[in-house]
Amino acid sequence: MSNRDSIKPWYQVHKWTSLICTLFALLLCLTGLPLIFAHEIDHALGYQVEPPALPETGQRANLDDIIADAKTRKPGHAVQFLVGDPDEPDLWSVRLGFTADAPEPSAFYSYDARTGEFLHEYPLRQGFMNVLLRLHVDLFAGLPGMLFLGFMGLLLVISLISGTVLYGYYMRKIRFGSIRRSRSAQVKWLDLHNLLGIVTLVWLLVVSLTGVINTLSVPIFDRWQSTELAEMTAPYRGQPPLAGIVSAQRALDAAGNAAPGMTLGFMAFPGNDFASPHHFVAFMQGATPLTSKLLKPVLIDAQTGKVIAQRDLPGYVSALLVSQPLHFGDYGGLPLKILWAVLDILSIMVLISGLYLWLKKHKVPFETRPGVPMNEKPEATLPISAPKQVDGK
Template identity: 30%
Template sequence: MEIHDHNMMQENMYHKAFDYSSVWDYAETGADTILNKYPDKVVRAVSVQPEEGRMLYRVQDKYSKKLVDARLSMGGEQIAFYPDTAALQNWHREDVKSQFIAQFMHEMHVLHMYMGFGKGGMIFLGFMCLLSFISVVSGMFIYGPFMKKNRFGKIDNRTSSAKWFGWHKFLGIATAAWAALLCFSGVMIVIFSLGYGSYISSAKAEAAKNMSAQVTADNIGLPAAISFINQQFSKDYILSVDMPDKKLNHSRYVFYMTPAKDRPTEFMGQLVFVGADAQGNMQYYTKELPVYLSAAAASLDLHVHNHDTLALKIIWAILDIITIVVIIAGFAGWWKRAAKVNNTSAKSNFSAEVLSNQNIWLMPVWIFGLSVAGMVLPLYGAAGNMEGSAAWTAAFVLCFWQWFRKKQQ
């Protein structure tokens, strides 16, 4: 995000922030502004990013026969509208300092999400996250037996392979809770993405079956539909809305609603279909979200929304680097495993006594607890960001202190 913001032209970076309630007051203004400038376009969907002060309009050529379905669709073109200045910005052609950096960051995003292979790539990455989660958890289970005579933080220097494995175990435990939660949330994101697509399909089918064919949105405008939905769902926010389309939603508005809170899960919304009969009486139909989808969506926060500050981003970058070292150390240790680990001429780092489970697990448990706090606390606002940063700092200090103390012995 910092690279993206640094690459943006300064005049495009700062706009007045809105909340989810007030930003929708400008929905029709934004649509009119876009259609006045691009009379050959038609608006298919509207979504909002109020914290950034913008509304995103998915548009399509007026006479195009290509179906552009739902706000999460990759089809169509998006135009950003900024209510504070009435400015328009093609969302896929931002004014940037370097097109190369912008394209590079986009490609990295696509690789991270889909490996460039769409849904198949996302499923593959989810499977790899599952394998990684199993690897981390199983590594924690076998950690104890390997540490019967070697205290946490003590690196066995008797052979090259033992040294690599020592670092692998030490740094692996230091990052275990973070890596496990990150991998688990990655799996849940894939489950959410696949399940949410299924939910959208079933909700549309049920709406078509349960709503009268005469209930359409042909005779109501977007502001009236927004006002109606706000009255019916006063405790919810509107994330986005699909415009009426005969083929896609039987000429009804499709609203994506989420419970009102400080930081809504912007990727998910409960579908609400809105139309009116010939007399202008407004009606709606909705399908409840499955419980498992709400649980899976909560994992998004652990993966995306708990490192918003620069300090936390630096901490996560350090954790990424340490994890890479853990992987390299594991490979290097196995590569050198043929070395004689019982070389009596080498200095022994082993403790004379067999350690108890309490001695083996005391420090790791403290680090696990601080790591979980560092993952969860930032989800609770500015104070949580500071507390989370403090928890991560304490975990790092504890690891360094233990390693330094054992090195001196």
């Protein structure tokens, strides 16, 4: 089999996977660009606030007072989570829902963790950023939309791998990074497409794979809840509902004592899907950039306030937790976010140039294809067009 014959299947794979996923990949890149700076944009729009600057005293407000204040703002609603922020250690947030296990929040309040002062109510399901987030996450279609985008992400990964194979074949006789400016516009677009594709290859693979993992967040947590969490709470199964529960502050203190050196990521209240009717579950996190993204669940008896169990999350959940911030460049502060944004813009150019090459529906002239000797006759070879080009047949 000649080299031409061996490369043809890779071209077919690249062509069809690219055609199927490119528009959705372009949508994800366009919506993902502002989402890289979601935290900064929310601050600029006033959707999030920072605690005021105060002298450091080590003082912490009583969590029960904060919970009581949140309940008075939404009478009849249940507290679902207490949420910490590794980037804002002086900020606590309280999420409420119509019931403890309601899938959607009804309110999200922020408080100064030092004084207990109410700071802000985050506007739920409002604004342009919410539209971008929903488009990026699930196309406003819930779990089916998430899984569909995950499948598009897999096709993009296959397209990237097959495109890399084609690039190696077609660039055998041309210097890396060359753009043949003296050729036709289509050839220049092809060279630009190939060059930017190689430059962004690793980044696109990373964000595509992490994006695919993120689309599986619902089934991943469902599995954890039905296996690991169910196993930890099994001795309490079938017991009557509690008449009362210990204070949230007592539960938080117990979790802190059980996991020294760690801080609270979030704490699920009894009745929530991330806890049980008889328990708080505090998800503790480390202090380093990596360990702050990982969580360790601590199970607390809601009647006695004692720690019942704690264990590390299984690998498949940890993979999800690591992939979520990596997908948006949320590891190295603003410099990494800027790098992510630049690579996102270059990837948009890759996708647009690929669409341009397809829409032109013309083959690159045989003699201009990289890697083809000038004295080789067209009749002697298989007519395979360049990557991302389709002849319409």
